Amino acid sequence: MAxxxxxxxxxxxxxxxxxxxQEVKPVLKHLLKLYNKNWDLIESEGYRALLDAYFELNENKGVGGNKNVLVENGESSRLSKRLCMQELEDQASCTVGNSTPKLSSEENEKPMINLEQGVRILNKNSSGCSNSGNKVQQQSVTWDKKRPIISDITKGTENVKISLVDETGNQxxxxxxxxxxxxxxQEAYVHxxxxRIADEHCCSSCSGDCLSFPIPCACAQETGGEFAYTPEGQLREEFLRTCQKHHxxxxxxxxxxxxxxxRKPEKCKGHLVRKFIKECWDKCGCDKQCGNRVVQRGIVCKLQVFFTGEGKGWGLKTLQDLPKGTFVCxxxxEIVTNTELHERNKKSSGRERHTYPVTLDADWGSESVLKDEEALCLDATSFGNVARFINHRCYDANLIDIPVEVETPDRHYYHVALFTSRNVKANEELTxxxxxDFDDHKHPIKAFHCTCGSSYCRDAKRKGKRPAVS
Ligand SMILES: C[S@@+](CC[C@H](N)C(=O)[O-])C[C@H]1O[C@@H](n2cnc3c(N)ncnc32)[C@H](O)[C@@H]1O
Structure with missing residues (x-):
């Protein structure tokens, strides 16, 4: 390319x-010099290095830095280091054992653009870092079962740190x-x-905390004219009960x-009718601390990723008691179209796929025809948050997934929020x-052999008999 x-x-x-x-030009110039005109480094992962550098520069200006900060040596090495984090992680994941390089990065890798600010599109050809000239020195550390392999898998992006531990010592x-x-x-249509948010679809005349007023605001219309949340930030019992009714x-x-x-699609097998939560958002007049903004504020519970050793791989547990109706995460x-997901599945072999994608089908039943770019899924295999570690449990799981509308009334896209469906004790695995449908052998996503341990496990093949509950 010229x-x-x-x-x-x-x-x-x-x-x-x-x-x-004008703003990005000096940053680009600096990076070209820093990387010896290696454009691949600048272009990889959707120009991540360039955008990271730009935002870092702005952050530094914000804390009293000066315009020349990018040309200082310290900053240069910081950028190189950041670019190499993925590479370092790759090395770490290949060498766990008696001399495991521990990843305890304090790097603050905030996604540069999120759905609150706009949408960053992941580049189709993202190839990761290959800046071998700027490698960060690897440390050799002795294995300690009690110490986490990773002290914070979120790299400082969440409100809380989430560690990853492996007591077996060999994962x-x-x-x-x-x-x-x-x-x-890439293709997903999220507008x-x-x-698009009509006046009657938000509470622009509210102020302060919507939950403190005797009459529920316009946003509560979605949840039957009552807020989904209590003033303590948990789901109301009655609302949770409605969400648990399945048809x-x-x-x-x-x-x-x-x-x-x-060419010859079969009849729809059915989608669960879901109750939505509608949270107040940027067009609403209330405060950021309004009680009807829970999911958008992010994780506040103490969580830990651990190795289950029960044939399920990694899992997530809570480190604190959680009352019923608590928002977990x-x-x-990645927001992908159903078609993209299908393509990914065709290309990957069974062992490569670790996560189970979530289909955003809560509103499919009300549409006559959905275009491909509107039928969306969330794939957390390569890019995802802590929820990608939550294992499946048939029937008696302790979490429930609830669709949450935040920044768009268009229900092709929504947030999937996980709340506790009962009181959960500290150290319990979250599921x-x-x-x-373990019997749907034609499903594009091949089901795993379930080892959930529930006496109502639906994986009949696994249990060698018909399921008690379907
Ligand atoms: C969302 S991920 C959960 C995290 C996963 N265990 C890991 O190690 O990354 C989903 C994958 O975990 C495994 N898994 C989840 N629940 C399971 C279960 N009940 N029985 C067996 N495997 C399970 C399956 O491989 C599934 O595709």
């Missing part, structure tokens, strides 16, 4: 994040990139604009069936029912 074309594309990537050509740390917010991979709705032209057989991943 240099001018590369510059133009870099400017385009920056503009997509609201950065002008490779999982390879993935932590995302705090969902990010579009977020203030104009199916069938769509006319099911995107899942289209994926299985495009959102399921975060949710993925809603797998």
């Amino acid at each position: 240099i001018n074309e590369r510059v133009r594309k870099a400017f385009l990537a920056a503009r997509a994040c609201g950065i002008s050509d 490779d740390p999982p390879k993935f990139t932590y995302l705090r917010k969902n990010v579009i991979y 977020i604009s203030l104009a 199916l709705v069938h769509c006319q032209d099911c995107p899942l069936e289209r994926c299985k057989n495009e 959102e399921y975060v991943g 949710w029912d993925y809603g797998i």
